[in-house]
Amino acid sequence: MTALPPAITGWFDARGWSIHPHQQAMLSAADQPCTLLIAPTGGGKTMAGFLPTLAELADGDHHGLHTLYISPLKALAADIRRNLTGPITEMGLPIRVEDRTGDTPSSRKKRQRADPPHILLTTPESLALMTSYEDAHRTFAGLKRVIVDEIHALAESKRGDQLMLALSRLSTLAPGLRRVGLSATVEDPKAIARLLARHPDPCEILMAAPGPNPDISMLQTTEPPPWSGGGGRYAIPAVLEEVRKHRTTLIFHNTRAQAEIFFHHLWLANEDQLPIGIHHGALAREQRERVEQAMTDGQLKAIVCTGTLDLGIDWGDVDLVIQVGAPKNVKRLVQRIGRANHRYNAPSKALIVPANRFEVIECVAALDAVRDHDLDGEARGPGPLDVLCQHILIRAAAGPFHADDLYAEVITTGAYAELSRDLFDRCLDFVATGGYALRAYDQWQRLLQRPDGQWQLRDPRATQRIRMNIGTIVDADKMQVRLHKTRGGKPLGEVEEYFASLLRKGDTFLIGGEIVRYEGMREMVVEVTRTPTQKPKIATFMGTKFATSTQLSDRILTMFRQEDWPDLPPHTRDWLHLQRQVSRLPERDRLLVESFPHDGREHLVAYGFAGRNAQQTLGLLLTQRMEAQGLNPMGFVATDYATLIWGLDRVAEAAPLFSRDNLVEAMETWLSDNAVMKRTFKGSAIIAGLIDRNMPGGKRKSGRQATFSTDILYDTLRKYDPDHLMLRITRDEAMRGLVDFGRIEEMLARIGDRIDHQRLTRVTPLAAPLFLEPGRVPVEGLANQRLLEEEATRLMQTAGLETTGT
Amino acid sequence: MNTLPFTFAGETFHARPSGALSWPAQGLLCVSDLHLGKSERMARRGGPMLPPYEGVETLAKLAEDIAATDPRTVICLGDSFDDSAAAEALDDETSEALGPLMAGRRWIWIEGNHDPGPVSVDGTHLATVTLAGITFRHIADPEKTREVSGHYHPKARVALRGRSLSRRCFLVDDRRLVLPAYGTYTGGLSCDRPELSGLMAPGARAILLGDPPVALPMPRARRDAG
Structure with a gap:
């Protein structure tokens, strides 16, 4: 229990404020190795996290870094600095507070390493960078507490995994370091506690009063x-x-x-x-x-x-x-x-x-x-290996290390507690040699083992490259959008390179609420002019699509069992009744499949309720099976709850299409050449350090011959080194990410062999909206080559050129 | 594999889906910018350690083209090796694959900017070579005509009803022919960039790799097309 010094109690008293119960509880738990506070927004969570620090620093005896605060947002770190500095000054406490993010000038960053403040506010990436310096042990010696803010958000991403690996390092550099997590309301506080605590330390969970219902x-x-x-x-x-x-x-x-x-x-x-x-x-x-x-x-x-x-x-x-x-x-x-x-x-x-x-x-x-306070969440599974590979690189940048020591450190991280030594060694081998079956780089290994058994960088200059590529956020390639003829003028924003590649001069699209006209591309900048048109021609750039959670899908399926739906507005209620009348409603432990002719084509709808990504994958797998059976599928479209497939021939028997063996087999074939896998590979390859995102000495080369597509690397690896670690990482990643095969398997387990195939004469009420859904996927085959040849003929004729060739 | 025959400088050439050029009248096969040893060079310089299989992959592709055309002469049009040291340090698999390809035919290595001097690999090393009045050199000379070159790794992008396709390509006009890069680990330079749109005359065509390759008017910067 930490008693509050008079300077702090006096400050509260002078304002007529009292300390919240959970703030008091945090003070009482100040000596615990790990504490997680769950509190709703506005509950004085941040103050609760910092009070023990202020109490411990009040006497001015501590020298150097005492508390490290980590937030997912740069802006939050700056905001907290302002909010802390005020009270600290008013209380007259001898405490120095500084923030450190990507925006901090490098001179101050350098000074912060040599002479750190008592409280340093930073982000996971800046922290990882700090641990990569040779003097990290000096910077962090004497560190007592680390506060992870908004840990519920970090816990959902690789940024959180990277942060926790960095904490495992800090616990070695500063033995006895105490960890504190601050979280919004979550469905499974224990899971977050497990991530936060130094394994196998216990973590105390404090719950603040939840506040009134919204x-x-x-x-x-x-x-x-x-x-x-x-x-x-x-x-x-x-x-x-x-x-x-x-x-x-x-x-x-x-x-x-x-x-x-x-x-x-x-x-x-x-x-x-x-x-x-x-x-x-x-x-x-x-x-x-x-x-x-x-x-x-x-x-x-x-x-x-x-x-x-x-x-x-x-x-x-x-x-x-x-x-x-x-x-x-x-x-x-x-x-x-x-x-x-x-x-x-x-x-x-x-x-x-x-x-x-x-x-x-x-x-x-x-x-x-x-x-009902019934929150949802998907379990995240073991810590991703691409992040571990980057962590090994960061560790190597800080100086030589023994593999045994690093392994022992890594498995104190909750998400990596179950990591086998064998898998760790494969990651180390990947970082050191590339991990290829063909041992091509013996002479040029990135890490070398010294006679004393320690690993170190072959070329010390590699540290710069490593530091420039720290981080786990991988964005799609973006291009800046600027107003035409305002070189160096204000940028309007960014669009994905793919979107930019589809634009033709004169196309109009929306950005920042303005309609702009595409004028051309100059050195990786999209140039536009303002235009008075009312309606943009191209909707706008793509964005991420979230899938509906398993729990929410289950609730919907449960609702479908009701006789009637008094809570629903009449139009929606009538719609469901009509569906039940002409076909049936989907149920949780069965799979409803409808098939019917429409507009001269055969259609099939599978109401899997597995979320958008999994329904999309299901569409790809089913059309592949149908193609093999000669049913001539032509395309499909997926939503969070169903997949609609159209084609030339009718499916007589739906059940065999959905057998697990069939789908798994289709999955294996399909994985071999697939854009989703390639995109996933690229992300993991950047994080794991197989390819650089940033190069020392400047920006990415502007479209010169030097850069080539990572798709080529993926294809080469699959062909010559199919057991390579990067392919395993890609597969694991895609299975739980964009491919979401996990939810297809969940669905298959849920429905068993209970497949209800309804053969109907026309479109059903529930299927009708699917026909209006954007994002239709054509079944490819040789479509690209045919489209290309048609376009070439058209262009050649337009240009008055002869069509060469046979 | 389907090729695309086309006429250049009064002669009939075939663009092959792989990016190789064949000239049946001369019994010639020409490929450019193999960049053998690229992964080795990157690792040597402390860069990423890429999958070290690109040499084997490039030569496997070349073996297919040679088997299909059985050329008397093969011209590698420069930048065959990513640098001179890479030529010396070719892994065993790559050097072993090269021998049988070269056996029994005339093999010409044209110098490139990456591999300017002769390297200790068999075959003839030349700065340029001229056959039937057509000159083969690595980098196009804007002053010359009737020439075949490489160097720029041209690629072209076409928008097709809602999707966009980018492929390596040959570029051809009345004066010159530019070959796409043949090597596995090679990127491309878009043909609407000034280096290429300035080099090629109006009316130039791009032949996009595919099976078969497809010819279309060379895409230029959209502003010019306006």
């Missing part, structure tokens, strides 16, 4: 939602009305594309000229900062945003959160709702807007789940 409901609109689509445009009048009635509203969307389109139409309808801004990850930093500043100054009535505003900082006085589109995941919904009313003990107010008819059902299910 005031959450579905937005009532005069117009019913459309049958398909994801924009929520129909709700714009009702949304504007709510914005008018509240001080500040956050309007969340699931993708950047949807946020852009919604923002555009919101402004067209915004007759009162309410100040409304937009904020998402693809906007230029300057533009985001301007919106953040306007928000802080209370100048905005509303912000249309994406996940970028999920975390952290209190911007202004938000009193309403609107979620447009089904939340897909109850936990994220709850955390978003928490963004409204950052005051303890005041209920947050939120509205959700289903974007289409099916989402009405999903939203009702999500609302029930929020009321």
Whole structure:
């Protein structure tokens, strides 16, 4: 138990404040090796984390670094510095607080290593970088506490795995280091505690009072939602009305594309000229900062945003959160709702807007789940090996090491506690030699084993390369968008390279709420002009698509069992009744398959409820089987709950298509050449250090011959070294990521052999919206070559050139 | 494998799906920019350790083209080796694969910017070679005509109804022919970049690799096309 010194108690007393019970509990647990605090937003969580530090530093006896604070956001680190410095000054405590992120000037960073402050606020990447220096042991000697903020968000990604590996290092450099995690409400606090604690240390879990239930409901609109689509445009009048009635509203969307389109139409309808801004990850930093500043100054009535505003900082006085589109995941919904009313003990107010008819059902299910405090989450599985490979490189940059010591250190990390020595050795071998069956690089190994058994870098200059490539966030290749003829002028934002490659001169698209016209490309910059058109020709760039969680899908399937649905609006209720009348409703332990002719083609719908990624994979696997059976499938489209396949021939027997053996076999064939696998490979190859993302001495070369596609590396490895570690990593990664085969297996286990094939004469009510769904995938075969030849003939004729060849 | 026959400098050439050029009248097969030893060179310089199989893969492809065309002469049009040291340090698999390919035919290594001097590999080492009035050199000379070169690794991108395709390509106009890179670990330079759009005359065509290769007007910077 740490007693609070008078300087601190006096400060609280002078303001008439008392210490929250969970803040007191944190003080009492200050000596524990590991503590996890779960508290709702606005509960004084950060102060709870820092109070023991302030108490321990009050006497001024500690020299050097005492507490390290890590947050997932740079901006949060800076914000916490301001929020801590105020009270520390007012309390008159002899404590120095500094932050350190990618934005910190290098002179200050250097000084911080030699003469660290008492409290250093940083990010996982900056911390990993600090541990890569030869003097890391000096910087961190004497470190007592580490505070991981927003650990629930970090725990979901490789950034969290990298952070925990860095902590394993710190625990060696500073024995007795105590760990503290601060988390929003989560479904499984024990899982987070396991990640945080130094294995096998115990971790005490403190739960703050949860606060009042949120005031959450579905937005009532005069117009019913459309049958398909994801924009929520129909709700714009009702949304504007709510914005008018509240001080500040956050309007969340699931993708950047949807946020852009919604923002555009919101402004067209915004007759009162309410100040409304937009904020998402693809906007230029300057533009985001301007919106953040306007928000802080209370100048905005509303912000249309994406996940970028999920975390952290209190911007202004938000009193309403609107979620447009089904939340897909109850936990994220709850955390978003928490963004409204950052005051303890005041209920947050939120509205959700289903974007289409099916989402009405999903939203009702999500609302029930929020009321029942039934959160969802997928277990993450063992720590990813690409992150471990990068960790080994970082360790090597800091100086020579014994493999035994590093292994012992790594398995104190919760996510890597079960890592076998054999697998660790394969990762080390990969880092040292490339890990190829053909031992080609004996002379040029990256790590060498010295006579004393320690591993060290062959070329000490490699440290620069390693440090430049630290981090686990891998973005798609992006291109900047700038206004034409404003070289060095302000960037508008970024688009994915793939999107840019589809543009032709004169195409119009949306960015930052503006419609712009594509003019051309210059040195990896997309140049555009402003245009007065009303309607953009190309919707907008792609974004990530979340899959609906298993728990939420289960809730929907459970709802389908009801006789009637009094909670649903009449239009949706009638729709379900009609479906039950002409076919049947999907059930949790059965698989409903419908087939019917439509528009001169045969159609098949499988209601697997396995989430978008898995349904997409299912579409690829099923069409492959159908192709093999000569059923001539032509294409498919997938949503979170179903896959629709069309083709020339009718499927007489559906059940054999869904046998596990059949699907697994199809999976093996399909994996061999697949864009999803290649994309996954690229991400892991960058993290593991197989390829560099940044090169010393400048930017990426501008399209010169030197760079080649990582797809070639993937193909070469598969052909010549199929057991290579990188392929194993890619496979593990894809199986639980974009391919999501895990959820197909879950579905197969759930349905067993209970497959109900309904043969019908026409489209069913539940299937109808699928026909309007965008993102149709053609079944390829030789399609590319044929399209190319057609296009070539057209172009040659247009240009008045003869068509050469046979 | 289907080839695309085309006429250049009054002669009939075939573009092969692999990126090789064949000239049946002369019994010639020509490939450019093999970049053998590239992975070795990158590792040697402290860069990434890429899968060391690209030499074997490139030569396997070349073996197929040789088997299909049975040429009397093979011209490797420069940058055959990623650098001179890489030529000396070829792994056993790669050197062993090279021998049988070279046996019984005339083999010409043209010098490239990566491999300027002669290397200790069999065959004839030349700066340029001229056959039937057509000159083979590594880097195109803007002043010359009737020449075949490599160096630039041209590729072209075409938008096709909602999808976009980027492929290596030959470039050909009335004066010159530029070959795509043949090596496995080689990237490409888009033909709408000034280096290539300036080199090629108006009316130039790009022949995109495929089975068969496909000819279309050479894509240029969209601003020019405006």
